[in-house]
Amino acid sequence: MLFVSKDPVVSRSTLKRLPLYLHLLEALLAQGVECVSSTQLAREFNFNPTQVRKDLEVTGEVGKARVGFRVAGLVVRIRDFLGWNSTHDAVLVGVGNMGKALLGYKDFEKYGLNIVAAFDKDVRKVGATTFDREVLPLAQLPKFIKRTKVHIGILTVPAREAQPVVDLMLAAGIKAIWNFAPAPLRIPAGVILENARLTQSLAVLTSHLTHQN
Amino acid sequence: MLFVSKDPVVSRSTLKRLPLYLHLLEALLAQGVECVSSTQLAREFNFNPTQVRKDLEVTGEVGKARVGFRVAGLVVRIRDFLGWNSTHDAVLVGVGNMGKALLGYKDFEKYGLNIVAAFDKDVRKVGATTFDREVLPLAQLPKFIKRTKVHIGILTVPAREAQPVVDLMLAAGIKAIWNFAPAPLRIPAGVILENARLTQSLAVLTSHLTHQN
DNA sequence: CTTTTATCGAGAAGATTATATCGATACTTT
DNA sequence: AAAGTATCGATATAATCTTCTCGATAAAAG
Known part of the structure; x- marks a missing residue:
């Protein structure tokens, strides 16, 4: 899940979906939700759950079977991945x-x-x-x-x-x-x-x- | 080259490239250029000539071998296709x-x-x-x-x-x-x-x- | 008038992106 | 404790999008 020189292995499509997830995840975080599954996220956006998992994979955050992903973890990882934690x-x-x-x-x-x-x-x-x-x-x-x-x-x-x-x-x-x-x-x-x-x-x-x- | 009910046969990618072609074609038209080939258009945008031809195909305008496409024709057809000739x-x-x-x-x-x-x-x-x-x-x-x-x-x-x-x-x-x-x-x-x-x-x-x- | 060349459109092949399948796992229910 | 279930990650399949190949064609060059 790295960029190898000039050839980004993360597709532009994935990159454009990450902010969508992030906005929603930040809202969930504010509500105190701790975990969320790819199924739930997919439903929000009418995406496919597998696609959501593939997208989130690039951030390095791993989910747990039957539980899903830690909301707080995803927020940090996505923001890091997008470079939104630095100026x-x-x-x-x-x-x-x-x-x-x-x-x-x-x-x-x-x-x-x-x-x-x-x-x-x-x-x-x-x-x-x-x-x-x-x-x-x-x-x-x-x-x-x-x-x-x-x-x-x-x-x-x-x-x-x-x-x-x-x-x-x-x-x-x-x-x-x-x-x-x-x-x-x-x-x-x-x-x-x-x-x-x-x-x-x-x-x-x-x-x-x-x-x- | 039609939209069949809810299922658009023209991809979003093509749709987003059409305005790029159009802007350039309008400039060419203003310069009095009559014909342009997919090869020339492709070079301007670093696209593949075949892709350009496939994109233009959706507008219904047909090119001539060894000559290319009529600039004026393309401008009208693209604008029509995008709905930019009506309000x-x-x-x-x-x-x-x-x-x-x-x-x-x-x-x-x-x-x-x-x-x-x-x-x-x-x-x-x-x-x-x-x-x-x-x-x-x-x-x-x-x-x-x-x-x-x-x-x-x-x-x-x-x-x-x-x-x-x-x-x-x-x-x-x-x-x-x-x-x-x-x-x-x-x-x-x-x-x-x-x-x-x-x-x-x-x-x-x-x-x-x-x-x- | 014949050959050469650039380009077209159609179809095949290749690359990329999205979706389905499935064994493993972690939680819930009985 | 065992059975059931939702979800994961990995891998396979399917769909889509892009690029290549090639015969046809129209203009230019010889």
Whole structure:
């Protein structure tokens, strides 16, 4: 259950289900529930119990026959596995609506994400503070990344500006990019790209609506 | 290439790639490019050409050997397939940071999404206008949905309020839910649920960062 | 006009992901 | 204490998704 260099043995599908389990498990923990079985978890999400066990296996937590898994143990293990027990600093570029929404999202600290600075190329936005963070001019981005050794870049700029900003980030040493811009990005192997593009999500919705008459 | 009742023969993966192709194709169209091959498209995204052809097949557009696909044809067909050439009205509940960001997202009209009203349970938010839309009290949601026959509900409320709001929406006849709340939702079969939960996306990012030492 | 080449679509093969089966185990019930 | 049962982990099977192969075809080159 390890990542072997560039080849993650844990599938993206599993990775996306882990936070779902975690949220539920934290609620159970708060209620004082001590153990939970894969059967119960599966029922909550309409998953298959075997799938749940396979997913949880990656965390290293082992269950007991006829009893299930320790809720507290799972919570810690999942959070550890996802890296949510340590802090990940990030810079955000593009203080538009989406950028502001992310800057204002308090819960990120629960997931170890710490947006340390925001940048914008629009001089009118620079200088103002948005949710306790000063907005810096884009020109200062490379220096800032190098100085603070921040690893994550959050991209909330319009489509046409996405690639140039990414290139700045990459040159300065960013290791992972969380992309909210509706643009395909070119990034070298080794850098992690996670797209959170609304249009992809929307496509699933509208196409289903369209085709069910 | 049809949806047969509850069983979509087009995979979610394909559905999520179609908007990527579309964005690029629209750029090509603007540049006056007439034809494009699966090979070229594949190179742009680091996909496999066969996969691109399989994806495009669902739209009904057929290519020509040695030539490729008509860009203009693909653009129309993909947009048709995704339902982005018609208008889908939606209501949004939860005028927090994320809700405001979505209300302010101008590009939705390009995708046929039209947020007709916003609701919030916080009386202090009610009455104000956010991006040209008045914020209405949550109590009016059911009546509004029934009267306007809106099909899509966008959920941008805190986790604990998610399920109750969903229940209101379902009772009033909502057919599809776009969920941004970090909560697992219980919805009956037949209703479309698309999760756009930030934490799932974040999990992929932070876990990769964590496990690559 | 013939050969070469790039690309298509269809179908086969391969890889990945999800589900089913089953012996072992730990708790409950009788 | 023995029998019954729910659940585990391991392994096998099934389903899905991706990639490869190949004959057909349309344009370009010779």
